[in-house]
Amino acid sequence: MPINLKEIAKMKKSLLATFIAGSIFNCAHALEPAGINTESGILITPLLQTGLKHDNNIFSQSQDEEGSTILTIDPSVNFLLDDGINSYSVDLGLNSGTFFSSSDDNYLDGFIGFDVHLEPSSMSRFDFNATANWTTEARGTGITEGLGDSINEPLTYRDQVIAGTYEFGALSTNAKMAFDAKYYNKEYTNFENNTKYRNYDSFLFGTTFSYNTGAATDVFVEVNKDAIRYDHIEPQQSTRSSDDYRALVGIKWEATALTTGNIKLGYQNKDFEASNRENFSGLSWDAGVTWQPLTYTSFDFSTKRAARDPNVEGSYINESVHSIAWNHEWATRLDTSVSASYVKEDYSGVSRKDDTTTLSAQANYVLQRWVDVSVYVDITDKNSTRDNIYFDKSLVGVNFTFSM
Numbered sequence: 112m113p114i115n116l117k118e119i120a121k122m123k124k125s126l127l128a129t130f131i132a133g134s135i136f137n138c139a140h141a142l143e144p145a146g147i148n149t150e151s152g153i154l155i156t157p158l159l160q161t162g163l164k165h166d167n168n169i170f171s172q173s174q175d176e177e178g179s180t181i182l183t184i185d186p187s188v189n190f191l192l193d194d195g196i197n198s199y200s201v202d203l204g205l206n207s208g209t210f211f212s213s214s215d216d217n218y219l220d221g222f223i224g225f226d227v228h229l230e231p232s233s234m235s236r237f238d239f240n241a242t243a244n245w246t247t248e249a250r251g252t253g254i255t256e257g258l259g260d261s262i263n264e265p266l267t268y269r270d271q272v273i274a275g276t277y278e279f280g281a282l283s284t285n286a287k288m289a290f291d292a293k294y295y296n297k298e299y300t301n302f303e304n305n306t307k308y309r310n311y312d313s314f315l316f317g318t319t320f321s322y323n324t325g326a327a328t329d330v331f332v333e334v335n336k337d338a339i340r341y342d343h344i345e346p347q348q349s350t351r352s353s354d355d356y357r358a359l360v361g362i363k364w365e366a367t368a369l370t371t372g373n374i375k376l377g378y379q380n381k382d383f384e385a386s387n388r389e390n391f392s393g394l395s396w397d398a399g400v401t402w403q404p405l406t407y408t409s410f411d412f413s414t415k416r417a418a419r420d421p422n423v424e425g426s427y428i429n430e431s432v433h434s435i436a437w438n439h440e441w442a443t444r445l446d447t448s449v450s451a452s453y454v455k456e457d458y459s460g461v462s463r464k465d466d467t468t469t470l471s472a473q474a475n476y477v478l479q480r481w482v483d484v485s486v487y488v489d490i491t492d493k494n495s496t497r498d499n500i501y502f503d504k505s506l507v508g509v510n511f512t513f514s515m
Contacts, residue, residue, distance in 0.1 A: 142477065142480075142481070142482070142483040142512055142514060143480050143481075143514075144156050144158055144481070144514035144515065145480075145481065145514060145515040146189075146191075146515065147515070151192075152192055152194075153190055153191065153192050154189075154190070154191045154192075154193070155188065155189070155190055155191075156188065156189045156191070156514070156515070157186070157187070157188045157189075157514070157515060158186070158187045158188070158189075158512065158513070158514050159184075159185070159186050159187075159512070159513040159514075160183075160184075160185040160186075160187075160510060160511070160512045160513075161182075161183060161184045161185065161510070161511050161513075162182075162183045162508055162509060162510035162511065163180065163181070163182055163183075163508060163509055164180070164181050164183070164506055164507065164508025164509070165178065165179070165180045165181070165506070165507050165508065166178060166179060166181060166504065166505075166506050167504065167505050167506075168502060168503065168504040168505075169181075169210065169213060169216065169249070169250070169251075170249075170250050170251040170259040170260045171249075171250075171251035171252060171256070171259070171493075171502045171504060172251060172259040172260070172502055173498065173499060173500070173501050173502050175259075176502075177212070177213065177260065178212065179210045179211055179212035179213050179216075180210075180211040180212070181208050181209065181210050181211070182208070182209040182211070183206070183207065183208050183209075183510075184205075184207045185204065185205065185206045185207070186204065186205055187202065187203065187204030187205070188202075188203050188204070189201070189202050190202075196230050197227075197228060197229050197230060198226075198227070198228045199226070199227050200224075200225070200226040200227075201223075201224070201225050201226075202222070202223065202224040202225075202226075203222075203223050204221065204222050204223075205219065205220065205221050206218070206219075206220040206221070206222075207219045207220070208247075215263060215264050215265075216249070216250065216264070216265055218247035218265065220244070220245050220246050220247055221244075221245045222242065222243065222244045222245070223242070223243050224240070224241070224242040224243075225239075225240070225241045225242070226238075226239070226240050227239040227240075233281050233282075234279060234280065234281050235277070235278070235279060236277070236278045237275070237276070237277055237278075238275065238276045238278075239274070239275045240272065240273070240274045240275070241271075241272065241273050241274075242271065242272040243269070243270075243271045243272075244269065244270050244271075245267070245269050246267065246268055246269070246270070247265050247266070247267050248265055248266040248267065248268060249265055250262060250264075250265045250266075251502075253266065253422050254266065254299075254306065254309050254422045254423055256422060256423060256500060257423075257497065257499040257500045262302070264301070266299055266301060266302060266306060267299070267300045267301050268297055268298060268299040268300055268306075269297075269298055269300060270295065270296060270297040270298070271294075271295070271296045272293065272294070272295050273293070273294045274291070274292065274293035274294070275291070275292050275293075276289055276290070276291050276292075277289065277290045278290075284323075285322055285323045285324075286320070286321070286322050286323075287320075287321050287322075288318065288319070288320050288321075289318065289319045289320075289321070290317075290318050291315070291316065291317040291318070291319070291335065292315065292316050292317075293313075293314075293315040294312070294313070294314055294315075295312070295313040295315075296311075296312050296313075297309075297310060297311055298310045298342075307342065307343045308341070308343050308344070308345045309341075309422070310341065310342040310343065311339060311340060311341045311342060311351075311352075312339075312340050312342075313337055313338065313339050313340075314337070314338045314340075315335060315336070315337040315338075316335065316336055317333065317334060317335025317336070318333075318334055318335070319331055319332070319333045319334075320332050321363075326364075326367060327364055327365040327366060327367060328362065328363070328364040328365075328367065329362070329363045329364070330360070330361070330362050330363075331360070331361050331362075331363065331375075332358075332359070332360050332361075333357070333358070333359045333360075333361065333375060333377075334357070334358045334359075335356075335357055336354060336355070336356050336357075337354070337355040337357075338354050338355075339351075339352060339353050339354070339355060339420065340352045349385035349387050349388060350383075350384050350385050351383075351385075351388075351420065351426075352383070352384045352385075353381050353382060353383045353384065353388075353420075353427075354381075354382045354384075355379070355380075355381050355382075355418075356379070356380045356381075356382070357377060357378070357379045357380075357395060358377050358378050359375040359376060359377030359378075359395065359396075359397075360375065360376060360377060361373065361374055361375030361376065362374055362375075369402060369403050369404055370400055370401060370402050370403070371400070371401045371403075372398070372399060372400035372401065373397075373398070373399055374396075374397075374398040374399075374400070375396065375397050375398070376394070376395075376396040376398075377394075377395055377396070378392075378393070378394065378395065379391065379392070379393060379394075379395035379417055379418060380392045381418045381427055383426065388426040388460065389426050389427075389459050389460060391418040391427050391429065391459065393418070393429075394416065395416055395417045395418075396414070396415060396416050397414075397415040397417070398412075398413065398414050398415065399411070399412070399413040400412045400413075407439065407440040407441075408437070408438065408439045408440070409437075409438050409439075410435065410436070410437055410438075411434075411435065411436040411438070411450075412434075412435055413432075413433070413434045413435075414431075414432065414433045414434075415431070415432050416429075416430065416431045416432075417430060418430070418459075421458060424458065424460075424461050424463070425458040425459055425460040425461045425463065426459045426460035427458075427459050427460075428456045428457065428458055428459070429456070429457040429458075429459065430454065430455070430456050430457075431454070431455045432452065432453075432454050433452065433453045433454075434450060434451065434452035434453070435450065435451055435452075436448060436449065436450035436451075437449045437450070443477075444476055444477040444478075445474070445475070445476050445477075446474075446475050447472070447473065447474045447475070448471075448472070448473045448475075449471070449472045449473075450469075450470075450471045450472075451468070451469070451470050451471070452467075452468070452469045453466065453467070453468050453469075454466065454467040454468075454469075462496065463495065463496050463497050463500075464495070464496050465493065465494065465495040465496075465497075465500060466493070466494050466495075467491065467492070467493040467494075468491070468492045468493075469489065469490070469491045469492075470489070470490045471487065471488070471489045471490075472487065472488050473485055473486070473487035473488075474486050474487075481513060481514045481515060482511065482512065482513050482514075483511070483512040484509065484510070484511050484512075485509070485510045485512075486508070486509045486510075487506075487507070487508055487509075487510070488505070488506065488507045488508075489504075489505065489506040489507075490503075490504070490505050490506075491503065491504040491505075491506075
């Protein structure tokens with residue numbers, strides 16, 4: 112289906128973070144932020160999220176683990192102008208973390224996002240998104256995986272996304288055509304002598320044809336190309352740049368037999384510019400289904416498989432991700448979420464295989480319309496054929512969300 116612009120700003124978050132943040136808002140009686148309406152029609156909605164958590168392995172190390180309690184403070188504000196058809200939205204926010212046992216890992220990140228939805232006629236719809244992030248990459252993750260605390264501070268990077276979708280076809284018609292374009296850029300801002308080899312740009316172009324078969328069900332065909340270009344080539348290495356082609360067919364349905372879902376299956380071809388890197392050709396899929404047997408309980412199932420660029424070594428990773436979550440509303444103000452995920456990674460070009468299992472549980476309680484509290488625990492077990500990559504980690508925390 113066409114690019115979901117609302118999700119682009121979140122594209123770098125881990126699967127675990129998605130479960131943690133998302134479960135707060137799954138409850139029908141969750142936080143209901145209020146805003147300030149200005150005379151010009153702009154709705155201003157501030158939000159403050161703060162939490163305290165303990166991580167028993169902050170560097171994701173296989174040995175000599177170090178733990179720390181972490182205080183997080185994340186203020187944000189949304190500006191929205193909506194006339195019922197067209198909308199304009201701006202998001203601004205900060206993310207800060209204070210490590211009680213490792214001040215070198217304290218961080219202050221920020222983001223800004225701009226979203227526009229326009230419908231100039233009954234036959235045309237435009238969506239546009241621009242996002243900029245300033246992010247800290249925790250030691251032992253990303254391109255420092257396996258290094259633990261051997262570097263004296265975490266890496267930092269900035270990334271930007273500019274994306275747009277044009278959809279043609281009246282909402283009342285069965286057939287629609289969408290055209291997508293997206294530019295992504297990532298650049299590390301410290302340890303440049305080493306990190307510059309992971310700076311890259313991505314240019315994606317695609318199209319989707321969808322047809323409504325009735326009963327709130329669409330079938331679609333999706334084709335896209337993602338041109339990935341790295342800025343620098345490591346000494347005695349070949350370029351990591353590649354062209355990623357995908358062609359998929361799928362089905363999307365809503366509220367049919369107690370389920371809602373989106374399933375797409377097809378072919379992926381990852382073609383490297385360097386002849387000595389192994390190309391990927393094979394099956395790719397992305398599927399998510401929600402089953403709601405009762406109004407107060409639901410189950411989420413998801414699975415996906417694709418080849419992606421590695422953080423450190425190899426040509427590509429053949430990655431499979433499977434997850435399940437149970438969401439239950441126990442009372443008007445109380446809901447819980449329990450989830451499990453399994454990630455399998457097979458590396459090409461090097462002898463390495465990883466698998467990661469994550470178990471998560473969270474309880475959310477609405478204290479007032481304007482304040483929410485959640486407690487959670489996450490347990491991660493990563494195994495690898497590389498000795499310095501495997502680790503165990505547990506995280507326990509409490510979060511508060513405040514609105515007006």
